[in-house]
Amino acid sequence: MARKNEIQLLVDQFARLPGLGPKSSKRIVLHLIKNRTQLLEPMVKMLENFTEIIDHCQICGNVTLHSKCDICSDENRQKNVICVVESVIDLWALEKTEIYRGQYHVLGGVLSIFEGIGPEELGIPQLINRIKHEAISEVILAMNATVPGQSTTHFIVEQLEGLNIKITTLGRGIPSGGELDYLDSTTITSALNSRQEY
C-alpha cells in the first residue's frame, strides 16, 4: 500500500472526530482548502490559541479560556442555586433553554467502576465543599437517567445529608435512559420547571 499523503492524513484526523465519517471528513478538508483565507487561516489561529490556554474553570469545571468561566464570572446570575451536570454538553443543553440562571458544577463523568471513575476522580469532595462554603440553598441534580447517572445522584445526595439544603432532580418529561443533549429545549424547560425534591 502506498504511503498516505498529508491531505489524506488530515482527512483521517477529521474522521476521528465524534459524528464525522470518512465521507464528511473529505468534504470538510476540501472546503477548508477552498476557503483558505476566510476559514482555514482564522480557524488555525483560533485552535492555536485554544491549545495554549483552553482549560477547565477552577470553580465549576466548565471549559473556558480564562481561569473563571463566563457563567461563574457573571454577577447577574443567582449565586445560591447550583446545578450539577455530567458534562459540558449537558450544561450547554440547559443554557440553551435560557430559563436557568444559577450556577453549575460539571462532574466530567459519572461513577463507573468499569472505567475506574470513583468519587475522587469526579471531584465530588470538591463539589461538597463548594456547596458547604457558598451559602447554597438548592442543589439541582441533573444527571442522566442511566444506571451510573442515577448512582451518582444517589451518592451526592448521601454526602449532602444533614445539611439544610433543598435537593431536587429534574422532573417530568425526561425519558428513562434519556440524555439531556438529545432533548429539545421545551422538554428540558418543563423538566426544570417541574423539578422535584429528592
Added chain:
Amino acid sequence: MTPFNISNLGLRNFRCFDSLDLEDLRQVVILVGKNGSGKTTILEALSLFSPGKGLRSAQSEDLKPYGLSVPWRVKASFEINPAEILWLETHLGEEKTRKVLINDKPSRQIELNKILKVIWITPLMDRLWVEGPEGRRKFLDRLVMGFYPEHPTLINKYTRALRERNLLLRERNNEQSWFNAVEAQMASLAVQITKHRLATLEHLNHFQSFNSNLFPAANLTLFHTYPKNEVLDLTNEDIMREWWARNRNRDLTIGKTLEGPHKADLKVVHSLSGRPAQSCSTGEQKLVLLSIVIGNARAIAESFGKPPILLFDEVVAHLDPKHRAVLIAEITNLQSQIFMTGTEADLFPEVGTDAYIINTTDLIKN
C-alpha cells in the same frame, strides 16, 4: 383470512436462503421437508419480528449466508384487517446491529412488541426443565416481555448495576457510599422486575386453567434461594437495600452478589401428577411446555387484544393424534396464526384442508 396474521414473508440473504418469498399465507402454516432444508431458518426469520435475538439466540452477524458479506433482510406483511396492512422489516444494519422498519419507518425493536407478539417452542427447550435455572429465567423473562415491553430494559439496567456491585466488592470495598448508591438502584429495579415476574405467572396460571384436560395446567411459581432461616421479600425496596448492605462482607469473600432477581428460578409442577417438571417423563415435559404456551397465548389474546403468532419447531410431530387435534383446535379457537414444522406431510392429518403447506425440500437455491 383471520386478522392479525402474517400474510407474506420475504427473506433475502438469510442463512441458507438467498431469496425466498412466501405469499398468501394462512392461519395454519405447515413446513415440511427433510433435515437441513431450511424449516427452522424460516421460523427464525419470523421470530425476529419480536425484540431480541430470535429463536436461535443468534448474533445478527451470523444470519448472513456463510462466506458472504451481504446484509440479510426479512420482510413481512402483518394484516390487522384486509384493509390495513403493516409492513415489517428487519435487517442487518451498520455496526452489526439489527435494525427494524415499520412501514418503512426506522423504529426501535421494542416497537414490534406493541404491534405483534411472537412465541416459539423449539427442540432446544426440551432441556429447559432439567438444566440449571438460567435457561428457565430467560424463558420466564421472555414471557414477561409479552406483558411488560419495558422488562428487558429493566433487566439490562439491573445487570449493569449488579456487575458494578460485584466489581466494587473486588476493587473498592471500602467505598460504603458508592455501594449504597449502586444497591439503591439494584433494589428499585429488583422490585419492578420481581413484580413483573409475579404478575406474569399469575396471568399464566389463571389462563392455563381454561386448557383442555389433555393439556393440564403447569403450576408456576417464582423461586429464590436464601440462606438458612431467612426469607427475602424481593418486592420490598427497603428490605433489599438493607439485605445487600448487610451482606457486603459475606459477598466480598465470594466475590459476587449471592441473592437477587438474577438468581430467580421458575418452579414448575405438573398439576395432574403433582410432580415437579424435572422429574416428569419426557412426554409430560413436552405437554408442560405446551400448556404454558397455550395459557400464554390465551393471556396475550386477552390482555393485548391480539392473539400471538406461534412458531412450533418439531413439536407437533411428537404428539399423539388426539393431543395434536386438541392442540390445533385450541389454537384455531384463539385465532392465533401458527407455523409448525415436521419432516413428513402425512404427520399432520388433523389440520384439515385449510392449512398452507410448504415443502421446503427444494426451496434452497444455489
